[in-house]
Amino acid sequence: MSKYLIIFFVSFLFACKEKQEKISPTLSSITESIYASGLIKSQNQYQAFSTVNGIIETVFVSEGDTVKKGDPLFAISNExxxxxxxxxxxxxxxxxxxxxxxxxxxxxxxxxxxxxxxxxxxxxxxxxxxxxxxxxxxxxxxxxxxxxxxxxxxxxxxxxxxxxxxxxxxxxxxxxxxxxxxxxxxxxxDFTIRSEMSGVVYSLSKVKGEIAGTQSPLAVIGDANHFILEMQVDEFDIIQIKKGLPVLVSLESYKGQVFEAFVTKINPIMNERSKSFMVEAEFSQKPPQLYPNISFEASIVLRKKDNVILIPRNYLVNDSTVIKANGEKQIIKTGLKDYNSIEVLSGISAKDELLKPAQ
Structure with missing residues (x-):
């Protein structure tokens, strides 16, 4: 009876080993990037304020109207x-x-x-x-x-x-x-509020008969055709950001599509609350239709390599070791990494088979 038990146990171990996931490294491209999120702003977007207090007598524009520099927006009572x-x-x-x-x-x-x-x-x-x-x-x-x-x-x-x-x-x-x-x-x-630029009236916050004060914005105006991406980048990543770096942008309004942009400006002061820096980018080719305050996610591309050996990140043990198919542990040297994969510089070849470490 014990003989059959031993055979069953060995067979069970062999079956478990067979079921353990195996892969071989792949030859592909990898991109190392920094994640960022933010909002789209119209270029030169600004809030129009009144320099005087009073009751709004006339509203000359509506939301969505195109205006030229100097066009009247509001008239405030000034008898x-x-x-x-x-x-x-x-x-x-x-x-x-x-x-x-x-x-x-x-x-x-x-x-x-x-x-x-x-x-x-x-x-x-x-x-x-x-x-x-x-x-x-x-x-x-x-x-x-x-x-x-x-x-x-x-x-x-x-x-x-x-x-x-x-x-x-x-x-x-x-x-x-x-x-x-x-x-x-x-x-x-001063009792006539005029547009400081040619563009579009994106929002109006006051109507005729309401009180206009010097502390509350009356309207938001910005460029109709040019937009910028304002991103928040963590303080730990900011030193890697340079002007001109490519940016891959995913918009909530264009699901499934990726748009190319590039870094144009790095604001040099950190937001103490969020511990992040404001980084601006511009589209290389903008989407067909954009509006201010659309949210987006972005990957700021630091480096990219083609035709390199890649393995899944979850096949790596202690950041430097993999397990071969025969159970042997092998130390490797790694390079670029993204969210899923990591580059192998030395230690294994694309022909080796690797076992997925036990969780």
């Missing part, structure tokens, strides 16, 4: 500011230098009159001085002529100063009123 601008316009017209040319002409006339009087009084004083030298006339008459001449001379100088002061005052008043008008015009323009 008070409009009155301020009108007042500034009145002040600017009143203070305009050309409109006050009459005052300067009057001042010039005063200068001419003072000059004429000064010259006349100077002539009379000279004549009186000549007569006095001939001992004609009195000293009192000479002194009176001299006093009148000096007075008219001072009046002439005063007229010139008054003209110059008036001109400076008018220049200043004109410039000040124009600057005030510019300020009020700028403030009035």
């Amino acid at each position: 008070t500011q409009q009155l301020n601008k009108e007042n500034a316009e009145l002040s600017a017209r009143f203070s305009d230098f050309n409109n006050n040319q009459g005052k300067l002409n009057d001042a010039k006339l005063m200068i001419d009159q003072a000059r004429y009087k000064m010259r006349n009084d100077s002539l009379l004083f000279s004549r009186q001085s000549a007569l006095w030298k001939e001992q004609i006339g009195t000293k009192n008459e000479l002194d009176q002529r001299e006093l009148v001449y000096k007075s008219s001379r001072d009046q002439y100088s005063s007229a010139i100063l008054k003209y110059e002061d008036l001109k400076k005052q008018l220049d200043f008043s004109s410039a000040q009123s124009k600057k005030l008008l510019q300020i009020n015009s700028k403030l009035e323009n």
Whole structure:
């Protein structure tokens, strides 16, 4: 009876050994890459904010509309500011230098009159001085002529100063009123929110009648045709990322398809919360239709080799050992690896058979 038991046991062991999975290494290509995920953004995408507080009076656009740089998006109620601008316009017209040319002409006339009087009084004083030298006339008459001449001379100088002061005052008043008008015009323009770029209105967060504040975005606007991929890369992998590296992209909106892209920018500061860096990429050939905030997964390709020996990663023991079909353990040297396979540099050939290690 024991003889049959031994034979059965040996047969059982042999059957178990036969059932153990075996494979031979394959010759194929392998790509070493870094996983990343992120969102698609429209190029130059930005949030439009208001610089003033107020009630939205008009919404000029709808979501999906195409706009040009400078096109109005929102108008905010600004009755008070409009009155301020009108007042500034009145002040600017009143203070305009050309409109006050009459005052300067009057001042010039005063200068001419003072000059004429000064010259006349100077002539009379000279004549009186000549007569006095001939001992004609009195000293009192000479002194009176001299006093009148000096007075008219001072009046002439005063007229010139008054003209110059008036001109400076008018220049200043004109410039000040124009600057005030510019300020009020700028403030009035702040009540009209305009697009900073040509593109598409992707979202509107406010409607007519709602309050617009300086802290809440009113709209999201971005490029209609150019998109970027914003990826989060772990801090442990970031040193391997370089500009120009190829990226294989899988989009939730295009299941089963892979799109090619390339790294264009590495933001140099780490997000302390996620311990990751923002890496940007652009499509080599973009999908037919894209929208901002579509999620994606990506593989940033670091290296690729063709026609190399590969084995499944689960056939490797302690990162450096495999089990041959005869049960012998063999140390190997490995190279590139992906999620499923690993490159064998030396230790076995493609003709060897390997056993899958027991789990």
